[in-house]
Structure formats: C-alpha cells, structure tokens
Amino acid sequence: MNASTEFTNATPVDSPLRKHVVTETTEMAAETTLLDPRFYTTDFDEMDRIDVTPVRAEWDRLIGQMKADPNRKHFKKNEAWDDIDWDGMEPELKKEMIDFLVSSLTAEFSGCVLYKEMKRRGSNPDICELFSYMSRDEARHAGFINDALREAGIGVNLGFLTKAKKYTYFKPKFIYYATYLSEKIGYARYITIYRHLEQNPDKMIHPIFKWFEQWCNDEFSHGEAFALLMRTDPKLTSGRNKLWIKFFLIAVYSVMCVRDHQRPAFHKALGIDIAEYDREVLRKTSEISKQVFPLTIDLDNPRWERGLTKLRAAFADMDTAKQRGGIGGFFGKIFAGARVGKNFAGLYLIPSKKNRVPESSHLVPAY
Ligand SMILES: [Fe+2]
Ligand SMILES: [Fe+2]
Numbered sequence: 308m309n310a311s312t313e314f315t316n317a318t319p320v321d322s323p324l325r326k327h328v329v330t331e332t333t334e335m336a337a338e339t340t341l342l343d344p345r346f347y348t349t350d351f352d353e354m355d356r357i358d359v360t361p362v363r364a365e366w367d368r369l370i371g372q373m374k375a376d377p378n379r380k381h382f383k384k385n386e387a388w389d390d391i392d393w394d395g396m397e398p399e400l401k402k403e404m405i406d407f408l409v410s411s412l413t414a415e416f417s418g419c420v421l422y423k424e425m426k427r428r429g430s431n432p433d434i435c436e437l438f439s440y441m442s443r444d445e446a447r448h449a450g451f452i453n454d455a456l457r458e459a460g461i462g463v464n465l466g467f468l469t470k471a472k473k474y475t476y477f478k479p480k481f482i483y484y485a486t487y488l489s490e491k492i493g494y495a496r497y498i499t500i501y502r503h504l505e506q507n508p509d510k511m512i513h514p515i516f517k518w519f520e521q522w523c524n525d526e527f528s529h530g531e532a533f534a535l536l537m538r539t540d541p542k543l544t545s546g547r548n549k550l551w552i553k554f555f556l557i558a559v560y561s562v563m564c565v566r567d568h569q570r571p572a573f574h575k576a577l578g579i580d581i582a583e584y585d586r587e588v589l590r591k592t593s594e595i596s597k598q599v600f601p602l603t604i605d606l607d608n609p610r611w612e613r614g615l616t617k618l619r620a621a622f623a624d625m626d627t628a629k630q631r632g633g634i635g636g637f638f639g640k641i642f643a644g645a646r647v648g649k650n651f652a653g654l655y656l657i658p659s660k661k662n663r664v665p666e667s668s669h670l671v672p673a674y
Contacts, residue, residue, distance in 0.1 A: 332461045333468060335409050344414035346472045347421050349482045351428040359433045362535045365669055366433065369531055373440040381521045382451045388514045393459045403573035404513060405459060410566070412452040412463055413472075414489065418529070419445035420469055421482075437532055444525040455515050480548065483537050484555040487599070488592070490530035492559060495591040497523035498674045503579060510578040527672040534599040534668040544601055544664070556596070556604050557654050560589055564615050565622050582612075591674055598668040602659040614654040621646035 359366045393401060422442035429435045449465065456462050477485065501519040504511050511517070537543045544552065564585045567574065574581045586606070593603045605611060621643050628639025 332409060332456070333464045344410055344417050346417045346474045347477050347482060348474045349477050349479050351425055354425060354479045355429040355431045355434055357431065357434055357536060357539055359535070359539055362538050365667065366535055369528065369535065370436060373528060378521050378525055381518065382447045387517050391458060391513060399572040400576050403570040405456070405461070407570060407573055408452055408456050409463060412449055412456065415445050415452060416449040416465055416468065419449055441529050441532065444529070448522065448525070451518070452515070480543055481551070483533055483543065484552055485559065487530055487533035487537065488555055488559040488596070490526045490533060491595050492563060492588065492592045494523045494526040494530060494672065495588045497526065498672070499584060499588050499591065500577070502674070507578050510576070512576045524672050531670065537599050538668055544599060549601055552600050553602060553655065553659055557651070560604065561615060561618055561651070561654060563588070565619050568619055595670060597662045598670050599664060601662055601664055603662050605657055605660050608657050610657050611654065614650055618647065618650040618654065621650055
C-alpha cells in the first residue's frame with residue numbers, strides 16, 4: 308500500500324494508516340546515509356577542558372547576547388502563519404516539501420542532542436553555559452518544524468529518533484569544523500531563501516519561511532561560538548589541520564549541492580534556480596568562514612562546478628542502483644560509489660585559496 312497517497316488530514320488519529328505514515332516519517336528521519344544530517348557524539352571530557360581565556364572579551368559579549376535571548380518569543384505561530392492545503396498540494400511538491408522539513412528537523416535536532424549532552428556531561432561553567440543556550444535554541448527550532456509537520460498530518464517522534472539514529476563519533480576538532488560550517492551554512496541558506504521570498508512574496512509556499520530571518524540569527528551566533536572555540540587554540544587551524552579543514556569545507560559544500568538537486572519540485576515552486584541558489588549560499592558561507600579558517604575553496608575555479616556536477620551524477624547513479632537491488636544493483640552501487648570517491652578527490656585536488664585570518668573573529672549577520 309502506498310500510504311502517503313491515500314493519507315489525508317482527515318485520517319483519524321488512531322487509525323493504522325496514520326500510525327503507518329508517522330512511523331514512515333520517523334524512519335525517514337532516522338535513516339543515516341552519506342548525505343543525511345547525522346547525529347554526533349564526541350570526547351566530551353576533552354571539550355570540557357577548553358579554556359576560553361584567550362578569547363574572553365569576545366566570549367563574554369557573545370554569551371551575554373545569547374543569555375538575553377532575543378528570539379525568546381519568536382518561535383510561536385501568529386496571524387502570519389497561513390493555513391496550508393496539504394491535501395491539495397501537487398504530490399511531488401508535497402513529498403519534497405516534507406523531505407525538506409524532515410531533513411531540516413533532523414539537522415536542528417541533531418544539534419540539540421549534541422549540545423545538550425555536552426551541557427549535561429560538562430563541568431566547565433563557560434562551556435556548559437554556551438551549550439545550554441545552544442541546545443535551548445535548537446530544541447525550539449526542531450519543535451517549530453515538527454509542529455509544521457504535524458499540520459501535514461505527520462510528525463517525527465523525537466524521543467524515538469534520539470534512540471534509533473546512529474551516532475557518528477567525531478574527535479572534538481572535527482566537531483568544531485563540521486558544526487561551525489553547518490551553523491554558518493544554515494544561516495546562509497535560511498537568509499538566502501528569506502531574502503528571495505521578500506522579493507517574490509507570491510512564491511511563499513509555506514509560512515515557515517517567514518520565520519527564517521530571526522531564526523537564522525540563532526544559527527549565526529552558534530557559528531560565532533564555534534569560531535571562538537577554535538580560536539582558543541591556534542593549532543586547530545594550522546599545520547596538518549588545514550588539510551582537515553579543506554576536507555570538511557568540500558564535504559559540507561558538496562553534500563548541500565547534491566541534496567538540493569534532489570528537490571527540483573520544491574525549488575521550482577519557490578522560484579529558486581538550484582545552481583544559482585547554491586552558488587550564492589556557498590559564496591556567503593565562504594566569505595563568513597574567513598573569520599576563522601586559513602583557507603577557502605576556489606569556488607570560481609571551473610573545475611569546482613564541473614566536479615560538483617559529476618559528483619551529483621555519481622550520487623544519482625548510486626541511488627538508482629540501490630533502488631534496483633539484486634546483483635546488478637550491488638555492482639552498480641560499488642561502481643557509482645567509486646565514482647563518488649574519485650570525484651570528491653578531484654574536488655579536493657583543486658588548489659585552495661589562502662586566507663589571512665583577521666585579529667578578531669567577530670562578525671554580525673549582514674546578508
Ligand atoms: Fe537551529
Ligand atoms: Fe544552530
């Protein structure tokens with residue numbers, strides 16, 4: 308049975324059909340592939356030993372701002388929240404809109420779980436305070452998206468997700484690189500969509516986008532916090548670690564591009580050209596990342612976009628092989644997987660651009 312096509316908002320709460328769809332969506336969020344938002348765990352004791360003394364003045368300013376909690380009342384529906392006719396929505400768009408919400412929810416909630424765990428395990432007052440504010444924000448973000456999903460008749464069981472999702476262990480320094488970048492790219496994505504819809508209000512396909520402007524300021528501050536954490540120890544952004552930084556830049560950038568291209572109907576409805584949008588988001592993220600990283604990716608090098616296109620094709624073939632199954636699918640997956648690796652290596656080999664990191668990492672959301 309294809310439940311999602313027969314499921315409507317009028318389906319009774321206790322019906323097996325509704326339960327089936329809810330389970331399916333939770334499974335969708337729990338699935339871990341190379342591309343999906345992951346759940347992380349790390350060496351919390353090492354993180355607890357961070358000494359923020361070298362960045363104390365900027366630290367206190369940022370913490371003061373988070374403590375003031377400017378978005379305290381933001382994540383509530385009000386009269387700007389229009390009703391969405393989920394049942395009348397074109398099925399492909401509905402599927403991709405839900406996929407967008409579920410993957411955003413998983414990313415927000417994954418931050419929430421990681422930050423909360425750090426706060427719970429730590430004893431360093433600076434670190435615990437920071438992570439309590441960040442987990443507070445991410446819990447709000449995840450809850451708000453889950454509310455939106457519930458209106459579509461589905462919702463993700465977050466308690467279940469915490470248990471069911473596989474956790475990837477990352478050393479603290481990898482958490483800094485990956486999380487810093489996801490916070491900043493999250494900011495760049497949300498603000499770019501928001502600004503686009505400001506110019507094109509007729510493309511507002513869902514009210515959640517109206518909340519993105521203030522929302523993305525939270526992500527911006529979270530990124531600021533990780534920039535400061537990295538600045539407490541110059542070793543984190545020098546020497547061999549530069550190779551890791553380059554790796555994470557390419558991984559985060561390319562995964563975003565691959566994922567976005569998997570939602571053509573969603574972007575078409577928003578009036579967004581995916582390639583153009585990705586270019587813009589990467590340009591903003593790359594510019595912001597100069598606050599802390601000693602190198603940037605040469606996004607203007609023609610090899611960059613060519614490589615991304617090939618990488619996308621390899622991922623698409625891997626997906627097709629996975630769906631085909633059987634022996635043909637198995638080998639198809641291996642070949643496509645090898646192409647993913649080869650094209651990723653091709654992107655890695657493009658010379659990066661040196662960046663002289665400024666005296667202070669402090670930035671304000673300016674886009
Ligand atoms: Fe968030
Ligand atoms: Fe965040």
